[in-house]
Amino acid sequence: MATTIRDVAREAGVSVATVSRVFNDSGPVREETRRRITEVASRLRYSPNSAARTLSTRRTQTVGVLLPDLYGEFFSEVIRGIDQVVQQRSWHLLVSCSHNERSEIEAGLRAMRGRVDGLIVMSPDLDEHRLARNLPDGLPVVLLNCEVADRVFDTINIDNRGGAHAVVAHLLKQGHRRIGLITGPERNHDARERLRGAREALVAAGVAPSPELEVAGDFSELSGHRGVLALLKLDDPPTAVFAANDSMAIGALSALGERGVHVPEQMAVAGFDDIPIARYVSPPLTTVRVSIPELGGRAVRRLFGAIESGAAHARRQELLPTELVVRRSCGGLSRATVDRGSDVGTHAN
Amino acid sequence: MATTIRDVAREAGVSVATVSRVFNDSGPVREETRRRITEVASRLRYSPNSAARTLSTRRTQTVGVLLPDLYGEFFSEVIRGIDQVVQQRSWHLLVSCSHNERSEIEAGLRAMRGRVDGLIVMSPDLDEHRLARNLPDGLPVVLLNCEVADRVFDTINIDNRGGAHAVVAHLLKQGHRRIGLITGPERNHDARERLRGAREALVAAGVAPSPELEVAGDFSELSGHRGVLALLKLDDPPTAVFAANDSMAIGALSALGERGVHVPEQMAVAGFDDIPIARYVSPPLTTVRVSIPELGGRAVRRLFGAIESGAAHARRQELLPTELVVRRSCGGLSRATVDRGSDVGTHAN
DNA sequence: CGCGAGCCTGTAAACGGTTACAGATGCCGC
DNA sequence: GCGGCATCTGTAACCGTTTACAGGCTCGCG
Numbered sequence: 001m002a003t004t005i006r007d008v009a010r011e012a013g014v015s016v017a018t019v020s021r022v023f024n025d026s027g028p029v030r031e032e033t034r035r036r037i038t039e040v041a042s043r044l045r046y047s048p049n050s051a052a053r054t055l056s057t058r059r060t061q062t063v064g065v066l067l068p069d070l071y072g073e074f075f076s077e078v079i080r081g082i083d084q085v086v087q088q089r090s091w092h093l094l095v096s097c098s099h100n101e102r103s104e105i106e107a108g109l110r111a112m113r114g115r116v117d118g119l120i121v122m123s124p125d126l127d128e129h130r131l132a133r134n135l136p137d138g139l140p141v142v143l144l145n146c147e148v149a150d151r152v153f154d155t156i157n158i159d160n161r162g163g164a165h166a167v168v169a170h171l172l173k174q175g176h177r178r179i180g181l182i183t184g185p186e187r188n189h190d191a192r193e194r195l196r197g198a199r200e201a202l203v204a205a206g207v208a209p210s211p212e213l214e215v216a217g218d219f220s221e222l223s224g225h226r227g228v229l230a231l232l233k234l235d236d237p238p239t240a241v242f243a244a245n246d247s248m249a250i251g252a253l254s255a256l257g258e259r260g261v262h263v264p265e266q267m268a269v270a271g272f273d274d275i276p277i278a279r280y281v282s283p284p285l286t287t288v289r290v291s292i293p294e295l296g297g298r299a300v301r302r303l304f305g306a307i308e309s310g311a312a313h314a315r316r317q318e319l320l321p322t323e324l325v326v327r328r329s330c331g332g333l334s335r336a337t338v339d340r341g342s343d344v345g346t347h348a349n
Numbered sequence: 350m351a352t353t354i355r356d357v358a359r360e361a362g363v364s365v366a367t368v369s370r371v372f373n374d375s376g377p378v379r380e381e382t383r384r385r386i387t388e389v390a391s392r393l394r395y396s397p398n399s400a401a402r403t404l405s406t407r408r409t410q411t412v413g414v415l416l417p418d419l420y421g422e423f424f425s426e427v428i429r430g431i432d433q434v435v436q437q438r439s440w441h442l443l444v445s446c447s448h449n450e451r452s453e454i455e456a457g458l459r460a461m462r463g464r465v466d467g468l469i470v471m472s473p474d475l476d477e478h479r480l481a482r483n484l485p486d487g488l489p490v491v492l493l494n495c496e497v498a499d500r501v502f503d504t505i506n507i508d509n510r511g512g513a514h515a516v517v518a519h520l521l522k523q524g525h526r527r528i529g530l531i532t533g534p535e536r537n538h539d540a541r542e543r544l545r546g547a548r549e550a551l552v553a554a555g556v557a558p559s560p561e562l563e564v565a566g567d568f569s570e571l572s573g574h575r576g577v578l579a580l581l582k583l584d585d586p587p588t589a590v591f592a593a594n595d596s597m598a599i600g601a602l603s604a605l606g607e608r609g610v611h612v613p614e615q616m617a618v619a620g621f622d623d624i625p626i627a628r629y630v631s632p633p634l635t636t637v638r639v640s641i642p643e644l645g646g647r648a649v650r651r652l653f654g655a656i657e658s659g660a661a662h663a664r665r666q667e668l669l670p671t672e673l674v675v676r677r678s679c680g681g682l683s684r685a686t687v688d689r690g691s692d693v694g695t696h697a698n
Numbered sequence: 699c700g701c702g703a704g705c706c707t708g709t710a711a712a713c714g715g716t717t718a719c720a721g722a723t724g725c726c727g728c
Numbered sequence: 729g730c731g732g733c734a735t736c737t738g739t740a741a742c743c744g745t746t747t748a749c750a751g752g753c754t755c756g757c758g
Contacts, residue, residue: 076425
């Protein structure tokens with residue numbers, strides 16, 4: 001059917017070994033022979049069968065990505081960051097998504113076996129035991145936004161705590177004392193860390209966190225919309241709201257607009273992520289910028305490192321710094337403050 | 350290293366053929382033998398090497414997706430739609446992105462060779478000759494949002510023309526006579542078709558399209574922002590604006606807000622795509638809904654059909670219908686009209 | 699007891715590369 | 729003329745599956 005290395009060898013009057021050497025640039029081949037082979041190969045439109053190559057070298061030149069979901073800009077940005085680095089090496093990208101189902105995560109992991117040289121996993125739900133159990137032994141893995149106590153895995157996390165701390169500290173500095181929080185899903189690691197950072201900022205300023213000012217959201221616009229309405233109903237409503245992501249903050253803006261509540265005069269609003277649209281809502285949204293493609297890019301680079309150095313590879317836990325972006329939605333446009341941030345590097349989680 | 354089918358066979362006291370039969374459910378195996386084999390296999394944590402399997406069956410159980418870019422919600426939604434169907438079959442997804450570089454598209458196509466059983470390509474730039482030339486012969490392909498005159502490829506396109514026609518017709522019905530158009534990039538097929546549909550609607554209503562009312566955008570929020578400002582500067586500004594996608598419409602809303610122009614009273618605004626955020630901007634955006642995941646899903650299903658039926662497969666050109674979604678940004682909330690639409694099916698492009 | 703018919707199972711040849719190893723060739727200096 | 733070396737090339741084993749084909753076994757029946 002398709003032309004094989006043997007066809008090329010026959011046509012060029014050489015052995016398969018020589019053709020292979022030409023294609024992999026391994027071992028010496030006389031210049032004239034090399035030319036003849038490449039000429040024949042392109043004439044026959046030969047291209048090596050990657051399955052055969054994988055079988056014999058045990059390398060796939062492919063990285064696998066397992067995501068909890070593919071919904072929303074966040075994931076597409078991660079993939080974009082990953083793809084860019086992967087493509088730079090002429091490697092390939094196998095993506096899969098687990099819908100946050102434990103069984104599917106495990107199925108996804110197993111399915112990757114033998115198809116990839118390394119794996120990037122983002123799955124807030126998975127504990128390390130399950131992970132280890134379903135992982136082909138020795139397959140390099142980098143975990144994204146996962147909570148793992150153990151240091152046996154490479155991890156990269158967004159500095160959720162620092163970012164949330166910074167944005168709440170900013171609101172406090174504007175004079176707000178009652179700050180509503182619209183949280184993300186309880187089970188989500190990012191959401192928990194953002195809540196934690198926000199509370200810490202309050203405490204640090206001598207303001208006691210109050211349960212009535214914390215309403216539960218799920219990262220969707222709708223839940224932000226509802227959340228802020230719930231806060232407005234309080235006897236003593238907050239003067240500012242921090243939503244755990246931009247989508248919810250935008251939902252909140254929309255609800256406030258419907259109610260005729262002026263932002264930022266009557267209510268300051270802030271979000272988290274700095275999605276592209278954030279600067280175009282009205283008023284433009286104060287938020288925390290995270291370079292999501294960078295998150296993906298770092299993950300792949302780390303993975304490549306692990307693949308190259310093999311078992312000797314030293315695991316690291318890394319935090320990706322964030323940056324406070326001040327826009328009109330919470331007034332006080334004095335200056336775009338840079339996040340108090342966290343250093344990047346070997347780092348306890 | 351890893352356990353192979355031979356290890357399992359030895360341990361279970363059978364031949365490799367029998368183990369293979371158990372794993373593929375091909376050919377008869379005595380129940381007791383089957384049980385013993387599965388037991389041994391799971392004890393040894395055996396899982397078949399997919400490269401070897403691919404080599405011998407010539408099937409990869411993988412579909413390749415080649416996109417022009419990975420930026421924005423559009424692409425992530427396409428991938429999501431594709432992934433869902435792919436995963437339903439326990440197949441795999443190899444994604445790659447060409448950055449709209451011709452050379453990268455071709456490299457991407459060649460790189461897929463031997464790694465996938467079929468290909469979904471979205472690349473407005475590529476002409477069919479180049480495509481055919483770089484395609485492994487006989488590899489099934491489905492083209493998304495591509496303009497190809499020839500009927501040799503399966504294609505699926507959004508009904509851009511119908512959607513744009515519907516939204517402009519709606520504005521006309523509201524009494525608007527001067528309607529500004531913020532177009533998408535010239536080279537983009539979707540953008541051209543949307544512009545065409547909009548003009549046709551104007552002509553159909555006896556309104557002559559006017560070049561001064563058409564400003565060029567590039568699908569970004571920023572260009573929508575600028576576009577509407579340009580329209581406001583006209584001696585006789587329009588009373589309504591149709592932006593060729595939602596991002597630009599949102600940019601326009603933001604500019605109008607800054608200028609104190611009331612929407613929809615002083616200026617009606619409409620977009621295209623119905624991205625999730627569209628209903629949460631203020632005022633909520635009138636737009637054209639396209640089920641992007643559906644676009645991806647259909648593409649895969651068609652691809653599966655092509656893979657199964659082999660060379661006998663009949664090519665089809667399909668249009669994905671759109672739906673007008675009327676929200677506050679252009680007043681007239683009488684009812685959500687359903688698009689005049691196009692039928693789906695065998696269909697000239 | 700012999701014998702075909704059904705089941706079930708094993709043997710071995712692909713699939714298309716890579717690569718260790720051996721062999722050929724050319725060139726040089728003596 | 730010939731050994732020795734460097735450089736290039738070929739042979740064949742191997743990677744881990746699938747699968748066509750050939751048996752072997754069991755069983756019922758004449």
